[in-house]
Amino acid sequence: MPEGASRKEKLAAVKSALNSPVFDGVNYLFTLTIPILLIAIGFWKKDGCPAEPMIPTWLIVAGFALIIERVSSTIVTKQRKSVDEKYPATENETDIEIEEREKLRKKNYPFLLTFVYLACRAFQIVWFFLGVYWVIKSFDSSEQCHWAPYYLTILFTLVSLCFGLFCACCGVCLCCGIMAIPGLVKLGDDNEKRNEEGVEASAV
Numbered sequence: 001m002p003e004g005a006s007r008k009e010k011l012a013a014v015k016s017a018l019n020s021p022v023f024d025g026v027n028y029l030f031t032l033t034i035p036i037l038l039i040a041i042g043f044w045k046k047d048g049c050p051a052e053p054m055i056p057t058w059l060i061v062a063g064f065a066l067i068i069e070r071v072s073s074t075i076v077t078k079q080r081k082s083v084d085e086k087y088p089a090t091e092n093e094t095d096i097e098i099e100e101r102e103k104l105r106k107k108n109y110p111f112l113l114t115f116v117y118l119a120c121r122a123f124q125i126v127w128f129f130l131g132v133y134w135v136i137k138s139f140d141s142s143e144q145c146h147w148a149p150y151y152l153t154i155l156f157t158l159v160s161l162c163f164g165l166f167c168a169c170c171g172v173c174l175c176c177g178i179m180a181i182p183g184l185v186k187l188g189d190d191n192e193k194r195n196e197e198g199v200e201a202s203a204v
Contacts, residue, residue: 031070038063038156041148048146052138056149058131062156065124072117079110131157 042059049055087105089098135153142150 032067035063035066038066038152041152045146045149049138049144049149051141051144052134054134055138055145055153058127058134058153059149062127062131065120065127069117069120069124072113072120076110076113076117079113083108128157128160
């Protein structure tokens with residue numbers, strides 16, 4: 001990139017790099033490593049946890065659910081982007097043109113894959129709690145389980161729980177920030193009004 005490139009050009013270059021096939025490949029390599037590991041350990045020690053036989057099965061199903069969720073999410077994102085680029089909003093659109101464009105967007109929107117993605121996410125939440133239940137249930141007899149599937153399940157559920165709590169906290173903070181915007185705007189207007197009144201009073 002030239003040294004004198006503007007900020008806009010730099011952002012465009014970064015965006016182009018992030019959308020490149022190489023980045024997509026590296027991203028998939030990292031994001032699919034975890035589910036493949038879960039599936040491999042689950043099959044490898046499918047009978048390695050007599051205390052709770054569902055733990056290896058939990059790993060296998062969780063791995064496949066992650067892959068389905070990841071693939072469907074990627075396809076939905078790309079198709080939505082394609083629809084946005086194919087039917088962009090233009091200036092001076094009439095109401096009829098806007099309505100027609102929205103119809104075309106809805107017609108080409110990946111509703112089925114979106115449903116698959118959302119259903120997979122909902123299933124993952126239920127499956128997560130089942131995994132926690134099976135781990136707690138077999139806690140007293142964990143020595144009967146091979147360490148790989150048992151502790152991998154514990155690690156994965158703990159990481160998922162921490163990530164979920166982090167996202168929830170971020171969501172709460174975001175909502176609080178959005179709710180505070182009107183008050184901050186009003187406070188700024190009041191301060192500006194006071195400043196104007198002060199300037200007028202001093203001028204008199």
